Amino acid sequence: MKITDVRVIRFRTHADRWDIGHARLRPAAEVSQTVTCIDTDAGLTGWFFGGGKHGDQDGMSPDEQRLIEGRVRDLLLGVDPFDREAVWKWMWVANLPEVAQSVIDCALWDLAGRAAGQPVYKLMGAARDKVPAYASTYPNIGPPQVYAEHALACRAEGYKAYKIHPHYFWNPDTGLPTKGRPSNIRADIETINLVREAVGPDMVLMYDVWGTYHTIEETIKVGRELERNDFYWFEHPMPEYRVESYRRLCRELSIPILAPEIAAGGVFTRAEWILQGASDMSRMDIRRGGVTGCRKTAVVCEAFGQRCEIHMAGWGNLQVMGATSQDTSEWYEKGLLAPGVDYDAPHPYLERNCDPMDAEGHVALPTAPGLGYEPIWDYIDDNRVPS
Numbered sequence: 001m002k003i004t005d006v007r008v009i010r011f012r013t014h015a016d017r018w019d020i021g022h023a024r025l026r027p028a029a030e031v032s033q034t035v036t037c038i039d040t041d042a043g044l045t046g047w048f049f050g051g052g053k054h055g056d057q058d059g060m061s062p063d064e065q066r067l068i069e070g071r072v073r074d075l076l077l078g079v080d081p082f083d084r085e086a087v088w089k090w091m092w093v094a095n096l097p098e099v100a101q102s103v104i105d106c107a108l109w110d111l112a113g114r115a116a117g118q119p120v121y122k123l124m125g126a127a128r129d130k131v132p133a134y135a136s137t138y139p140n141i142g143p144p145q146v147y148a149e150h151a152l153a154c155r156a157e158g159y160k161a162y163k164i165h166p167h168y169f170w171n172p173d174t175g176l177p178t179k180g181r182p183s184n185i186r187a188d189i190e191t192i193n194l195v196r197e198a199v200g201p202d203m204v205l206m207y208d209v210w211g212t213y214h215t216i217e218e219t220i221k222v223g224r225e226l227e228r229n230d231f232y233w234f235e236h237p238m239p240e241y242r243v244e245s246y247r248r249l250c251r252e253l254s255i256p257i258l259a260p261e262i263a264a265g266g267v268f269t270r271a272e273w274i275l276q277g278a279s280d281m282s283r284m285d286i287r288r289g290g291v292t293g294c295r296k297t298a299v300v301c302e303a304f305g306q307r308c309e310i311h312m313a314g315w316g317n318l319q320v321m322g323a324t325s326q327d328t329s330e331w332y333e334k335g336l337l338a339p340g341v342d343y344d345a346p347h348p349y350l351e352r353n354c355d356p357m358d359a360e361g362h363v364a365l366p367t368a369p370g371l372g373y374e375p376i377w378d379y380i381d382d383n384r385v386p387s
């Protein structure tokens with residue numbers, strides 16, 4: 001089989017979103033989505049939806065799209081689409097933006113799965129058919145009490161775990177974007193305590209400030225509150241270009257530090273952080289090296305007896321989790337969620353969403369071949385944006 005074309009279709013759609021700078025709902029906000037298509041001489045096409053922002057519900061940037069339709073396409077034409085490892089290595093050496101190489105790798109996995117008539121996680125070797133989900137909030141969903149109420153609402157929906165993205169780049173006292181320092185530690189500590197008090201001892205709680213604590217002293221102060229309230233992990237607390245701060249933090253706190261989250265370099269960076277003792281759990285997702293890079297990271301972590309917690313929702317991340325044991329990759333990040341955001345509303349361009357949750361708080365792995373998409377092409381064609 002040979003690759004005959006690489007195309008990116010951009011189209012308009014809509015979904016509920018949260019304005020994180022002002023803590024307010026944006027109902028049915030316009031979303032620019034992309035589907036990357038890798039065509040073959042066998043008549044099979046591999047697809048990948050997304051590439052931008054959180055999860056896979058937003059399209060790539062126009063620059064990444066042009067790169068894929070130009071240089072990447074030229075180099076993929078005539079290549080056997082099953083030579084994923086060779087393509088993956090080439091894309092790393094070529095120093096392509098991580099999102100662009102990830103989109104290609106995921107579309108090749110989709111193609112391989114549909115050629116075999118199997119979901120990708122079965123093709124890789126399935127470890128399980130369902131994964132436990134946690135409710136992951138948007139940042140800045142409101143003052144501390146709003147988090148406590150939201151956590152209770154999520155528990156009532158069946159969630160067994162809840163992750164707080166607290167107040168950053170936004171001041172919950174004034175309701176305005178934060179000038180200067182991004183974090184609001186006092187409100188964050190109040191939130192940690194109110195949420196635990198509201199949900200009681202049994203709900204698993206996680207905490208993620210997205211690198212906005214700028215000193216190790218304030219990070220340790222909040223970390224002690226998390227420990228006192230029996231939180232499960234402390235994610236990406238400080239900027240990730242200061243690895244030594246993370247080494248000190250891991251030595252100082254007993255709560256597991258989950259990182260790096262957004263550091264560039266995919267599996268290579270995560271392997272280095274493990275050796276440095278700079279994280280207790282690793283963070284990885286399919287936008288940082290595709291399904292291939294994500295699965296490699298999970299294997300490295302498994303060898304070191306360290307968890308590889310998969311970052312963000314979406315079809316590709318779910319497939320990697322299905323091929324990885326619960327002891328290595330435990331929790332699926334469902335969201336982002338906020339009061340009034342209907343995360344489970346069907347995407348108008350797909351027959352079904354990837355991650356409906358059952359009453360026990362589990363998400364079942366998709367059963368359709370490939371990554372699992374069943375696209376509604378009439379909708380995509382009707383909403384196409386010329387590039």
Ligand SMILES: [Mg+2]
Binds near residue numbers: 261311
């Ligand atoms: Mg995070």
